[in-house]
Amino acid sequence: MNNRSQNNHSTNQQHFLGAPSNEIPSNSVGQSQKVQQQNKDEQSRISQNQHPNNQEHSQNNLDQIHQQHGKHEGQHYNPLQMPCNWDIARKHALSRKTTREKQKDPTKTLSVDTCPCCGFEVDREEIPYCSNPMALSFLGSGFTLFYNYLKYCILILFITLLTKQLYNLYTNYQGNYCSQTKREKLEGHIVELPFCSDSWFLKLSLANKLDNRQALEHVQILNFINIFIVMGVLLYFRKSQRQIDTDIDEELLTPADYTVCVKNIPIGLGLDYQWELKHMFETCAVTGEQIIVKKVVLVYDIEEIIDIEKQLDLLIDKKKELIQENNYNYHHPSVEEIDKKIEEKEHEVHHLGQEYEKENKKFAGIAFISFDNEEMKTKVLNENPYTQLERMRSYWNKGKLPGITEKDLSWHNQKLFIEQAPEPNEVDWEFIHVKTEEKISKRIKAWIIYILVESAAFYTIYLIAHRVAKYGDEAREEEIKGKLDHDTMLKINILSYAISLSIVLFNKFAVAKIVHYIVDDEKISSKTKFQISFVYKYASALFLNAAIISFLVDIVILKNVEGAGGFLQNESQIFILNALLPPFIWCLDPWSLCKNIWRWYIIRKGEKALLTQQEANKLMEEPDYLSAKRYSDIMKTMWFTFLYGTAIPLGTLFSAFGILIYYYVDYYNILRRRTVKESISIQLSTEMIEMLEYIIVWSAFGEMIMTYAFFKEISLIDVALMVIAIIYASLPMEDISEKLFPVVNNEQCKPYDEGSQGFDTDYDRENPITRNKAIEEWNKKQQVLLNSNNKIQKFYQQKDQYGYHNDDHFGRK
Numbered sequence: 018m019n020n021r022s023q024n025n026h027s028t029n030q031q032h033f034l035g036a037p038s039n040e041i042p043s044n045s046v047g048q049s050q051k052v053q054q055q056n057k058d059e060q061s062r063i064s065q066n067q068h069p070n071n072q073e074h075s076q077n078n079l080d081q082i083h084q085q086h087g088k089h090e091g092q093h094y095n096p097l098q099m100p101c102n103w104d105i106a107r108k109h110a111l112s113r114k115t116t117r118e119k120q121k122d123p124t125k126t127l128s129v130d131t132c133p134c135c136g137f138e139v140d141r142e143e144i145p146y147c148s149n150p151m152a153l154s155f156l157g158s159g160f161t162l163f164y165n166y167l168k169y170c171i172l173i174l175f176i177t178l179l180t181k182q183l184y185n186l187y188t189n190y191q192g193n194y195c196s197q198t199k200r201e202k203l204e205g206h207i208v209e210l211p212f213c214s215d216s217w218f219l220k221l222s223l224a225n226k227l228d229n230r231q232a233l234e235h236v237q238i239l240n241f242i243n244i245f246i247v248m249g250v251l252l253y254f255r256k257s258q259r260q261i262d263t264d265i266d267e268e269l270l271t272p273a274d275y276t277v278c279v280k281n282i283p284i285g286l287g288l289d290y291q292w293e294l295k296h297m298f299e300t301c302a303v304t305g306e307q308i309i310v311k312k313v314v315l316v317y318d319i320e321e322i323i324d325i326e327k328q329l330d331l332l333i334d335k336k337k338e339l340i341q342e343n344n345y346n347y348h349h350p351s352v353e354e355i356d357k358k359i360e361e362k363e364h365e366v367h368h369l370g371q372e373y374e375k376e377n378k379k380f381a382g383i384a385f386i387s388f389d390n391e392e393m394k395t396k397v398l399n400e401n402p403y404t405q406l407e408r409m410r411s412y413w414n415k416g417k418l419p420g421i422t423e424k425d426l427s428w429h430n431q432k433l434f435i436e437q438a439p440e441p442n443e444v445d446w447e448f449i450h451v452k453t454e455e456k457i458s459k460r461i462k463a464w465i466i467y468i469l470v471e472s473a474a475f476y477t478i479y480l481i482a483h484r485v486a487k488y489g490d491e492a493r494e495e496e497i498k499g500k501l502d503h504d505t506m507l508k509i510n511i512l513s514y515a516i517s518l519s520i521v522l523f524n525k526f527a528v529a530k531i532v533h534y535i536v537d538d539e540k541i542s543s544k545t546k547f548q549i550s551f552v553y554k555y556a557s558a559l560f561l562n563a564a565i566i567s568f569l570v571d572i573v574i575l576k577n578v579e580g581a582g583g584f585l586q587n588e589s590q591i592f593i594l595n596a597l598l599p600p601f602i603w604c605l606d607p608w609s610l611c612k613n614i615w616r617w618y619i620i621r622k623g624e625k626a627l628l629t630q631q632e633a634n635k636l637m638e639e640p641d642y643l644s645a646k647r648y649s650d651i652m653k654t655m656w657f658t659f660l661y662g663t664a665i666p667l668g669t670l671f672s673a674f675g676i677l678i679y680y681y682v683d684y685y686n687i688l689r690r691r692t693v694k695e696s697i698s699i700q701l702s703t704e705m706i707e708m709l710e711y712i713i714v715w716s717a718f719g720e721m722i723m724t725y726a727f728f729k730e731i732s733l734i735d736v737a738l739m740v741i742a743i744i745y746a747s748l749p750m751e752d753i754s755e756k757l758f759p760v761v762n763n764e765q766c767k768p769y770d771e772g773s774q775g776f777d778t779d780y781d782r783e784n785p786i787t788r789n790k791a792i793e794e795w796n797k798k799q800q801v802l803l804n805s806n807n808k809i810q811k812f813y814q815q816k817d818q819y820g821y822h823n824d825d826h827f828g829r830k
Contacts, residue, residue, distance in 0.1 A: 094133035097333065097359065099340070099347065100624040101633035105133060110637035112137035113692050116144060117155055134634050144688050151261075153687070157440070158265040159545075159697025160687065162258055163644055166702060167680045169254045170651055170709070173247055174658065174673035180246060181239040182666040185223075188236070189666065192226030195219050195579070213579045218589035223664045224579035227727055237734050240663060240720055244713055244738065248745060251710055255751060256758035258706065262699040263762050270772040272779050275311070275394055276387040276438040281416055283429040284382045290315055294384055302397045302426055309389035311769040314780040314787060316383040317373050318450045322366055322785070329362045337627045345625055370786045381450035382416075385438050385780040389769050401426050401435045408434060412453055439543050441783040442696045449542040456540055463539045470531055471558050478520055478562055482570045485516050514590065520562065521594045525602065528558050529646060544695045548645035549704045552652065555645065556708065559653035563591055564660055568722070578726050588661050592668035595657060596675030599650045604682045608640045609690045642691040647683060648705050651676060659712040660719040703751060710746060717742040774798075 094105070112132035119142045130139045144152045150164035195213030213219040226232050266274070279294070291313040299308050336355045343349040373379050388394045411418045411432060418425075418432040426433045451459075532555045541547040571577050571584035578584045616636055619626050628636065658672040687693065717738040724735055773779070781791035 094630070096134065096629065096631040097363075098630040099336070099627065101626070101628045101630045103620065103633065103637075105630060106633040106637040108132050108139050109134050109634040110639075111139050111141070113638050113694075114141060114143075115153075115156070115642075115688055115691060115693050116141035117152075118142070134631070146685060146688060150684065151264075154265045154268060156693050157696040158262040158699055159644065159701060160693070161261055161265065162699060162702040163647065164680065164684060165257060165261055166648075166705060167651065167676060167683075169250070169257070170655055171673060171676050171680070173250055173655075173712075174669055174676065176246060176250065177243055177659075177662065178669055178673060180243040181236065182662065182669045184239060185236050185663070185666040186221060186670075188229065188232040189221050189223065189225045192220075192229055192232075194227045194229075195225045197228075216586055218586055218665075218667070219579060221667050222579070222585045222589070223666075223723060223727070224585055227579075236663065237720065237724075237732065240716065241734060241738055244716055244742070248713065251706065252750065252754045252757060255703075255706055255754035256760065258699065258702050259755075259760045262702075263760050267763060270767065270775060271440055272387065272773075272776055273438050273440045274391050275389075275769050275772070276385050276780065277394055277397055277435050278438040279384045279386055280382065280434045280436070281411060281431050282380075282382045282384060282433060283416065283431050284380050286429070288377075290377055290380060290384070294386060297426070297428070298386055298388075298397065303393075303400050306393075306396060308393050308397065310386055311389055312385075312387040312779075312781065314385040314387075314784055315377070316381045316385075316446075316450055316784070317786045318379040318381045319373075319447070319785060320450075321379070322369055323447070325362060325366050325369070329359065329366070332359050332362060333629065340627060347624075367789070370789070373786050374790070383449065385441075387769060387780070390766050392766055398435060398437060401433070403432065403434050407432065438780075439545065439698060440696045441778050441780045443544050443698060444780075444783065445542055445544055445547070446783060446785050448540040451540045451542070456542075460539050463535050467532070467535050467554055470535070471561065474523075474528065474531075474558070475561055475566065478523075479566050479570065481516060481520070482566050483574065485512070487575070488512075517587070517590055518594065518598075521591070521598055524559050524562050525599070528562070529555060529649075532558060545698045545701045548643070548648075548697065548701050551643075551645035552648045552701075552705065552708070555649040556652040556656075559649060560656050563595065563653060564588075564657050567591070572722070572726050584726075585664060589665055589667065592657075592661075592665060592671045595654055596668075596671035597678075599654075600675060600678040600682045603679070603686060606686065606690055612636075612640055638692045639690055640692065642687055642693050642695075644695075644697055644701065648701075650679070652705070652708055655709060655712050656715050660715040662716065663720050664723045707750075710750065713745050714739075714742040 108130075109132045112135060118138045119140060131137060132139060150161045153160045153164075213224050219225060223233075223236075282290070282294070294313050295310040298310050302308055332355060336352060336359065339349065339351050339355060340347060343351065346352070388397065407418060411434075416431045418427070418430070421427050421430060421432055426435070532551060536547060536551045536554060539547075539550060541550060567584060567587050571587060575583075619628065619636060626633075654672050654676060658669055662669045717735070721731055721735040721739060725731055779791065779795075781787040782795060784791075
């Protein structure tokens, strides 16, 4: 249930908490935001084509459509249906592909087929592979921002190549330090040994010009210049991301444009919270201004419902066992008996939700309040600021805030903390109600587990790397003595490569899985924050395992920098693996391959597959897309490159082309081999730029440790660069970028009633407690719009979740 970042909820928890309902055109996470603009265009065209002649001309076709509509009435989608209907599952898979809904001609009679599970249209339009990533804007800004992030990383690497690394590579190639020999005494004999092993990696590294101090000083100066250029690019990069987010925001109106999130509301007052909050914000939130509240959506503590749905999961598993025991007889008395128990649990969940809403039971002290226009929302936010210190003081005083002033919007001595609301499908409704003290304890626990697990992994990899390095040194000594044959040395080199590859694969697969489980347990309230936490932990683990271990083993302990099997040779190999392996793995895509094989195997079993309809729908989808894994891959590569780029300039070239390949492979994957279920805000991209800016620090630190490793000294220019890097990392670069490169939002201010017609979802339609009622009301509004244009008809199958006799729910069995 906790793998919610990939929407892998337990079977029946989806059906109340996670799975979107079918009655709305587009209410699932991350999909079809762009359809709102199409709907608005259609509505305007519809109003211009409402003439008697047009209606009379299309009457015959309408009769046929209404006959088809009659066929759909009475058909109800049951997410727990067994055996599953594979046709519905295939329809669901088509509707969830990363594709746009097709443009519709309002002058033609159309019937639009939708998925009964999620309400998305089945017949969709593919996005061309050669398209600009702005084509993904209908998913929200987060995905377009990621590909712009890749572009700027590639740009930064090529700028570094031009300003510093080409000269570095040229002078390394022209050097002759590695071809020189030194005389050493070995077993009573004087032998001549080369300074470096015979390797192209070392000939193109800093080691090959250690005797050319002038060239080394020139590289330091070029590094200094390059750092300032990269600083400027990073500042403008922030502006570029804000501009893209603003352009997409101007194109799309979403519920968050009108909504604030209000926290620290006193609970247990026995009042009508919706009316009270509406009245308070209309009269007290902004002085001297008229404020109109259009909607108040309360957040509830749904732990009790989650517990019941866990019981429902157990009943489903028991039903599968009984079906199997009774030779796949779905109508066996024991199976029908447990079906009744499943219905009772569903009925209990539904009525418990109704009770919460009617009596405001389990109210969690959080509400989403939508205003009549965006200007009102902005005024409310500007007039009611708060600080993190106030949040902390309020927490320590159990919600109360000493020293509240008349200007503070408060209720029962509790200051209301008002902030910009995330998008409805970005909220994790399963965890948003979790109390602050539980969140703190969960995150402390997560960090402790992460540190322990990462320490164990780090130490294990360290022991392996240390043993391999020692083995290589011993073998090299034996070879010098003439006691080691060529075949044995070849085997040792192959073993070294194999272990390096194993470490990289361990980082790629095992570490990702471990971090995912750790972050899942943090109970984070939004999917963007979940991904930020994931990237911080995963990228740090990748960087530690790939970069820091080699530094400790080869430089600190063995003090083998340029020798055979030393630091430069090992890190050059890792540069190649880091550059080529991630895009190769994503191109091969073992996740899709495994799912395709498993899907083929399950479908062959037919009715013996024992899947609910919901599970079959999930099986037919493509694997879920998780931005955090991609950001982590790129972050590790950028940090690694700038840390060791001075010593191994060839690595910058590998990294630049590696990320370039990664860009095209990942863009193909998201268009053809992934399902997108999450809406990601610009907050993730902003945090990733903050992490990316540490390349300045890593570059300065890498320059310093290489100078010390080779010459046992630290130059003045290295110290100056380190100081500048630390100052840069400490400054509020986002604020500075906004001052230097302001971005103007030209979005037209539309009233909520007009803008909401194009919303693909809303807070009440995503909230698991208010969802059913909100969807029913939404359907009525949509039917009015459809009836105003008798040309376009969408057919919705009622979702049979809680449809029982004597139940006032819209579904009916």
